[in-house]
Amino acid sequence: MPHLNELYRVAARLLGDTTRAEDVVQEAYLQAWKSFHRFAPGTNCRAWLFKILINTIHHYRRKWLNPRLVTDSEETLEQTAAAAPPIPEHITEEEILRALDRVPADYRTAVLLADVEEFSYKEIAAMLNVPIGTVMSRLSRGRRILREQLSELAQSYGIGRAGEEGRGA
Amino acid sequence: MNVIRFEDAACGKVRGYLDSYLSNELRVETNHEVLRHLESCPRCAAELSVRARVRTGLQAAVRGTSVPDGLEGRVQRAVRAQNRRTRAGLYTMAVAAILIIGLAIVSLRRAKTGPEEAILAKASGRLALVLNVGLRDHLHCAVFRKYDKAVVQLSPEFADLARLIQARLAGDFRIIQGHRCTAGGRQYVHLIVTHGDKLLSLILTRKRSGESLSGGVFQEGVDHFQVVGFESHDYLVYVISDLDAQQNLQLAANIAPAVREYLAAHAG
Numbered sequence: 001m002p003h004l005n006e007l008y009r010v011a012a013r014l015l016g017d018t019t020r021a022e023d024v025v026q027e028a029y030l031q032a033w034k035s036f037h038r039f040a041p042g043t044n045c046r047a048w049l050f051k052i053l054i055n056t057i058h059h060y061r062r063k064w065l066n067p068r069l070v071t072d073s074e075e076t077l078e079q080t081a082a083a084a085p086p087i088p089e090h091i092t093e094e095e096i097l098r099a100l101d102r103v104p105a106d107y108r109t110a111v112l113l114a115d116v117e118e119f120s121y122k123e124i125a126a127m128l129n130v131p132i133g134t135v136m137s138r139l140s141r142g143r144r145i146l147r148e149q150l151s152e153l154a155q156s157y158g159i160g161r162a163g164e165e166g167r168g169a
Numbered sequence: 170m171n172v173i174r175f176e177d178a179a180c181g182k183v184r185g186y187l188d189s190y191l192s193n194e195l196r197v198e199t200n201h202e203v204l205r206h207l208e209s210c211p212r213c214a215a216e217l218s219v220r221a222r223v224r225t226g227l228q229a230a231v232r233g234t235s236v237p238d239g240l241e242g243r244v245q246r247a248v249r250a251q252n253r254r255t256r257a258g259l260y261t262m263a264v265a266a267i268l269i270i271g272l273a274i275v276s277l278r279r280a281k282t283g284p285e286e287a288i289l290a291k292a293s294g295r296l297a298l299v300l301n302v303g304l305r306d307h308l309h310c311a312v313f314r315k316y317d318k319a320v321v322q323l324s325p326e327f328a329d330l331a332r333l334i335q336a337r338l339a340g341d342f343r344i345i346q347g348h349r350c351t352a353g354g355r356q357y358v359h360l361i362v363t364h365g366d367k368l369l370s371l372i373l374t375r376k377r378s379g380e381s382l383s384g385g386v387f388q389e390g391v392d393h394f395q396v397v398g399f400e401s402h403d404y405l406v407y408v409i410s411d412l413d414a415q416q417n418l419q420l421a422a423n424i425a426p427a428v429r430e431y432l433a434a435h436a437g
């Protein structure tokens with residue numbers, strides 16, 4: 001089936017649960033099958049499938065997840081994401097995924113779609129049903145939060161606590 | 170909270186572009202501006218390196234997530250199952266549509282043909298076709314035809330039959346009509362009898378190929394009519410009334426010997 005693996009991986013990262021990711025991917029393909037008549041030939045099938053996946057995830061997130069896990073306010077994030085701390089030289093994939101999972105869902109979605117799946121801002125805006133400016137804003141903040149989460153790893157390794165140039169309290 | 174103190178405003182501006190630079194999303198002029206700055210600023214170059222490393226690491230980490238072996242098969246089965254359900258749903262809808270259209274046609278036919286055909290339509294499911302033959306004439310000629318029930322109209326050719334039958338009936342049964350008639354393309358000998366407000370018919374018609382009541386006396390009810398049928402001398406004989414089933418059967422039993430006697434004498 002086309003793009004199944006990509007859809008599953010994004011779903012798993014957005015939901016943080018592989019079983020639910022399987023359910024959501026299955027549901028997304030069922031939805032795609034039912035609404036295939038709405039797919040415009042010649043357009044990007046992969047983007048269309050991802051849009052269905054994102055909608056399905058939003059639906060299931062409302063059903064499954066505790067609302068506090070869904071998103072933080074952008075104002076709060078603005079305050080907490082103001083630094084660009086050092087990131088460990090050697091980070092494992094598991095550490096990156098753990099840091100990614102700590103990025104609030106809306107920003108994590110933008111980061112995954114742009115930096116991993118390499119969709120354009122315009123395609124992401126259509127998938128998320130938000131303006132392109134919102135996509136850019138979420139992406140910028142999502143990347144910054146990801147780096148911040150990775151920097152916490154650095155601090156846990158004892159990196160950057162002393163002698164860092166250009167840093168202060 | 171950690172706060173960066175950038176070297177100058179240029180670093181802050183360029184670092185704002187670094188992710189877009191990595192994604193190759195900057196306009197040509199901005200791209201050149203970033204490149205020029207990176208050549209002269211090792212801190213921003215290092216920051217670019219870090220971001221590139223995070224980006225590459227992120228892609229590798231997410232793309233390296235293993236996909237369950239059975240997922241594709243599971244999704245395919247679900248899609249096929251839905252396909253079957255949808256087809257079954259369409260089939261059900263088609264059947265329902267056909268039924269609705271069929272009911273509408275039946276209703277229209279009943280509206281067009283009136284209560285006689287409606288009763289016959291109802292009877293066809295409950296009465297053997299051969300019993301329906303008699304009911305058709307009863308409805309057509311005795312029940313729904315307009316005639317004066319107070320006037321006796323007895324064709325002379327059926328005077329003997331009328332006399333034989335009347336001899337078998339109680340005094341309050343009155344033969345008001347004796348005639349030949351046609352219903353549904355078939356000829357009948359028809360005696361119409363009244364009993365108070367009840368209406369009875371004795372009907373004889375020649376058997377056609379495949380029609381048979383030789384197994385005995387049959388009775389069936391439909392609507393408020395009772396139909397008794399039996400066979401005599403190549404004729405189908407019917408006693409039909411709006412009496413109750415027992416009364417109608419008794420009436421048929423009473424007049425059957427007279428019918429046989431008449432047909433023995435007259436059937437050719």
